[in-house]
Amino acid sequence: MRLIIRSDYDEVSSYVANYVKERIKQFGPTPERPFVLGLPTGSSPVGTYQKLITLYREGQLSFENVVTFNMDEYVGLPRDHPESYHSFMWNNLFLHIDIKPENVNILDGNASDLDEECKRYEAKIALLGGVELFLSGIGPDGHIAFNEPGSSLTSRTRVKTLAYETIIANTRFFDGDVAKVPKLALTVGVATIMDAREVMVIITGAHKAIALGKCVEEGVSHMWTVSAIQLHPKGIIVCDDDATLELHVKTVKYFKSIEHVHHTLIGADNISLQGGIKQLKSNVTGEQLAVHSPFE
């Protein structure tokens, strides 16, 4: 697993947006072979979405052959409610890029048969060959999508009862009135996310520091469902300095040093070379590095 640490939310957003851009460009999507992208809602990805919109407007990125699957949706909230995840995604991203509406997939929290809707969603992901890159945020209790503490790490898309803490946290979007907050949601499972060929989790802010610590320094646990990323062959967490508050100093230095070495090897930036790294550089070809990232 890689841990990328940036100084603040803005830098995290830039990193993630550029990463998404590079992955889509490397993939070279076509109508027959689209890039399948998993997407989250919440405040964590908003900056990333703004930067993706900028990249699109600058002509650096097209979503024409990108198919998206969102992580979750409230049950029973009208689709056009300002707080539905459907509204969130259209207002914050889809309305501002060249994605085809038929390529947007968001769970229908008003489906007459919710279990069937969840099965249909899983089947459609499979039909498209699986998700290439799943972006995610987390809740302060380490939940990923709406996989609250105690969720099975082998879970698939299903109906979930929201944890009381999540309901309270969401009152900020519903006039501070807990009665207005939906208590059920449809969500992709932990395993649905971990099936993606790559998973990138955005973790920012001091209120997520305990969850980041649990995820990076402790074992895989259903009580911190994001920790399942430890078992993923290509898992990347992108966090800001504030989120590292509960990490050991040596953990932060360790991950920063790995990134430093990697950047030096691939010549990705101008970080000054140390003797040992120079030596290493001379022994490794660019091709080897491209295939064997030291982070994985």
Ligand SMILES: N[C@@H]1[C@@H](O)[C@H](O)[C@@H](COP(=O)(O)O)O[C@@H]1O
């Ligand atoms: N279902 C969403 C999650 O997918 C999201 O990660 C979380 C954190 O939101 P924020 O990024 O606003 O902290 O909120 C909700 O619970």
